[in-house]
């Protein structure tokens with residue numbers, strides 16, 4: 001079960017194509033200039049069953065994928081891992097090209113330092129946008145990124161060697 005701030009059923013600004021976006025509740029990064037301070041509390045938001053999210057996804061055959069945003073979904077790595085596994089099991093057979101994207105304020109290198117906690121989820125993610133939001137590097141021209149320090153990583157390629165590989169759009 002996840003604790004979330006909300007769900008946007010259709011978005012074209014949180015990754016490639018039409019995506020359902022889940023905004024995780026809870027984030028401890030405290031990036032100056034954060035746009036979603038209401039998502040920081042780990043007690044806020046509401047809880048939702050994985051099956052409820054699967055139903056929302058299956059109701060919309062036009063979706064290209066789901067995006068885990070926040071807050072920071074990596075603070076609920078185990079719960080999002082369970083949801084990702086359920087998406088692979090229940091959605092992928094109907095939508096073979098359905099993708100899972102995630103945003104995190106951690107860098108990929110930082111996640112590797114606690115691999116037991118994070119790697120299982122990363123294995124189910126196709127594209128990871130990593131790194132904190134840095135106000136001085138903010139730009140409105142960056143596709144799907146808030147600031148230029150962040151990277152859009154191809155997780156399948158990245159995990160082969162554990163060296164960051166940028167995703168080609």
Ligand code: SF4
Pocket residue numbers: 027028029030031034035036037039070071072104105132133
């Ligand atoms: S990681 Fe995202 S939600 Fe968390 S403080 Fe930074 S910008 Fe805000």
